[in-house]
Amino acid sequence: MSDTSAQLTGVVPPLVTPLTPEYDVDTTSLARLIQYQLTGGVDGVFVLGTSGEGTFLTDEQRQVVLETTVAEVAGQVPVLAGVIDTSTARVGAHVSAALKAGVDGLVVTAPFYAATHPAEIERHFVRLASLAGDTPLYAYDIPSRAGTKLPASLVLSLAEQGVIAGVKDSSGQETSLRQLVLSRREAGLDGFAIMTGSEVTVDSSLAFGVDGVVPGLGNVDPAGYVRLFDAATAGDAAAARAEQDRLFRLFEIINVADRSRMGASSAALGAFKAGLHLLGVIDCPITAYPCIPLDEAEIAAIRPLLDRAGLH
Amino acid sequence: MSDTSAQLTGVVPPLVTPLTPEYDVDTTSLARLIQYQLTGGVDGVFVLGTSGEGTFLTDEQRQVVLETTVAEVAGQVPVLAGVIDTSTARVGAHVSAALKAGVDGLVVTAPFYAATHPAEIERHFVRLASLAGDTPLYAYDIPSRAGTKLPASLVLSLAEQGVIAGVKDSSGQETSLRQLVLSRREAGLDGFAIMTGSEVTVDSSLAFGVDGVVPGLGNVDPAGYVRLFDAATAGDAAAARAEQDRLFRLFEIINVADRSRMGASSAALGAFKAGLHLLGVIDCPITAYPCIPLDEAEIAAIRPLLDRAGLH
């Protein structure tokens, strides 16, 4: 286990889960993906998130991912684990399993399926934090999936209570993210980590005080995000912007698949996996059942976009 | 196991799951609730649905509910089980567990959390039907929770393929429901069951050809829904409307709780449970964690609404 007392920062890609054509977890490809990330210079990895198709996997498959990742990373960077499920009790079971696997941090969404109230979401996080003990809990704000936006006031309150160590903001709402950064400063909560989940506004977010990024596209180009982060923290705004612009265009791989025959998740995650497949990192680009996979023509159409971005 | 070759029809309440103050399943209260339903004349029971807080319960708790229900019902009416989870693989695990418990039907939503496409939802149902074997599968159309409306064309296609034996429509979209009824007739799919999940438009829905109702409020007043169904099928529209109007007003118990301090689920399910508690059917009105429970004043305020509806 890595040192978890340090604040989360930098580039922490939400790893995809490579699958075999039979829909089993492909641990060999997962190990290669992890080495690809470490070589790229990432500051941590996050498994079983939305990009990791955590909600598609059985409990047993989730455990395989956790154990493979902890073993392969071998303490070089922190391993964060998504423990995403519908309710406190169900997430609690995932927390226990993740702790047993030896992860360094837990990433928790609001309860979903049932409609909940901020006061209920607060109860959810408080109870899970007591289960997690010394392992830091991160709030995962993803209203497009969980159906509710975590109010900035709730995130701050949980931070002040010491319930959560940080937040991953995948809301796409820059104003709310900026409010969080300003309020953190005013509250003196310097150790609280604020990470953006957006692939395409990283230079802006770092400029106004966000600590790092959890980019799905970082699966395909971890080194690019590391360069972007380094340029931004070195104060070279022009270089950061140029790198961000390049990654913005690379992100267009998610638009290659035909949306009239598959969902948005399938198109985006299928593109990340196809990119990794074309780069020789993973064996099979299939997404989790029942997602429709990209066909050969769609996979082939991703190659020139990788080339344009300088990825070979 | 009851005879499952018959088409689903009539009143099939989605049972709440009584809990102890420690958030365990209260099997004694559940047994009493089942007897209350059977005495009320219901045509089936549906456990682990949205009203049953299925997504809040651990796998172990779900199994307790299934086994208790199958034992208590003892074949007098069909037992339907919700197998609600985020993906095909995860639902599949619940299907196996429910089949082992001996249920008579399985109720399945679209995958959720991840965004999916109708073609992916179709794959989801097809694979689950093959797992279910002879036990009928019912599609559960609940866009407010699953995030997507099952298109009428998809439901019909699944019916024609023999993948699903019926649908529970909790979409609240009368037009879509009516289209389904018309299309069923034109396609000659007479054995396909169409049930509404709405508490307050049952007389209308039965009048235009729906087969039955799965009313959350039926927990509290099963006999009322049975009278409504009997009046409608006997062609006594005035009696059906009067009964529906009475139940419409009883449904106002869901507005008693203070929505500024709890979610809509908590307010509605808390009201059903409070009603059952006041009627002496279940011991404790608590809803699943992290839901905020109704307070004493809110519970007391439900009593006059029960009285007005003639429930003592």
Next chain:
Amino acid sequence: MSDTSAQLTGVVPPLVTPLTPEYDVDTTSLARLIQYQLTGGVDGVFVLGTSGEGTFLTDEQRQVVLETTVAEVAGQVPVLAGVIDTSTARVGAHVSAALKAGVDGLVVTAPFYAATHPAEIERHFVRLASLAGDTPLYAYDIPSRAGTKLPASLVLSLAEQGVIAGVKDSSGQETSLRQLVLSRREAGLDGFAIMTGSEVTVDSSLAFGVDGVVPGLGNVDPAGYVRLFDAATAGDAAAARAEQDRLFRLFEIINVADRSRMGASSAALGAFKAGLHLLGVIDCPITAYPCIPLDEAEIAAIRPLLDRAGLH
């Protein structure tokens, strides 16, 4: 002017506005459309509503529609006029113009474009009612266009204050509509008119107590809606349902146009106008600029649907 003391009831189609190929109001076709409606037996006509493309027309064009309609109807049935605009002051100008033209009722939505609060919507209706004097004001509840649902409590409050004489409910929310009917009875507001704007749930709505219907499809088949209304009020539920089912299928004309190249308004209103053109009632099926018109193949594809419904 017809007797406006009587409560609105029955079939009151929202007339389309026939246009010339140059986008002028085609008063000759409008007169023919009105005669077609009167021959069909309608209880009133409603011009400059959503179906009437009122918000597309200039002030001068609106006035032409009003004057042509009042003259052609000649007091045989009430003429209702939409006075739809963004704010109280702007609607007020339309109210003055409509009163000058001699209409029998005014149909008013919530303010739109700017976000408003129910208390502000109340002020809007109160001021407009004082402008309207003795001419009855009807609330037009169309959240899909005005961006806000009129709360049932607000509609009832305005009814009790005598501000509005009725409501046209185009919300598609059966539960809210039914609540309004129940509350009207309990409040003793028998003279308050509740009309549904849904084409496809008329038998149900009449069965639970709604007074009439304002069906866009009634442009094409006024006599069908009159038969449906007569059957329902005579207590012949089977005949009403059969008529509704036939009209449900006729309503599929709105799905003929290619939605990938035009908006939903264009497809629906274009279909109504194409139907009227094929039936010889109006000369040109064009919709208001900038709407894309149906092409010849789309217009031709509407003919068999008219035939199937028995319209020649």
Next chain:
Amino acid sequence: MSDTSAQLTGVVPPLVTPLTPEYDVDTTSLARLIQYQLTGGVDGVFVLGTSGEGTFLTDEQRQVVLETTVAEVAGQVPVLAGVIDTSTARVGAHVSAALKAGVDGLVVTAPFYAATHPAEIERHFVRLASLAGDTPLYAYDIPSRAGTKLPASLVLSLAEQGVIAGVKDSSGQETSLRQLVLSRREAGLDGFAIMTGSEVTVDSSLAFGVDGVVPGLGNVDPAGYVRLFDAATAGDAAAARAEQDRLFRLFEIINVADRSRMGASSAALGAFKAGLHLLGVIDCPITAYPCIPLDEAEIAAIRPLLDRAGLH
């Protein structure tokens, strides 16, 4: 009339419309507001936009605003006019009126109330541009009000055709805004102006290539936005961020009013007007009918927020 061949850039506040207690346009206060803006160093003014309550005003009131503004500005900076209405024909009438008043640019939204398709929105802009002649047309992308997001591809196509000279993006979607900037560069459309309508992400937007800002809050603090713009264009990111952070906190004046008794528009515009009233710029802080005005306590609560921001 100012030189309109130059590209729009810098700070162009969307002016509120000061009203008297009787809801007439207060031309004296409007003139003072304009002088306050010019003294603050703004690069243009935009009247009759959303902040200007254009959709609340009658045609006559709109004309008073246009003529007062053109006269008071006297060619020192460009005057942009909102010509916001539901359809092409209705907007066309406003275009004619605005041209007669001598404005330097026209700001046009998508048609609204009726649902439209991008191909129809394109027809709308093309026809209006031909009406506008040499006066530049700007697209106003405000999906929260107009109900539809202008696709980046449509904006670019209109730019390439020379139909529009720029866009005001009030969508709050940073990703879409950034895509527009990138695509503009790739298409070589350097003269096309991209302005953000967001008050709180200006430093970020300028850093990635946006040309300027149209901030509602600029009514209250034009000089602050000018300092922010100047710092950003001078490459002093830290100073730009500090100014943006100060303005972010000042923007909290929109949260002072009680949202349980008024709409969001009323609260925000009421706060801008109250701020201007407290600063002695306008006489009466009332918003347009039927908006509920801020009460005395709410107005008083804005004073300390002005003080904190250094505005006296």
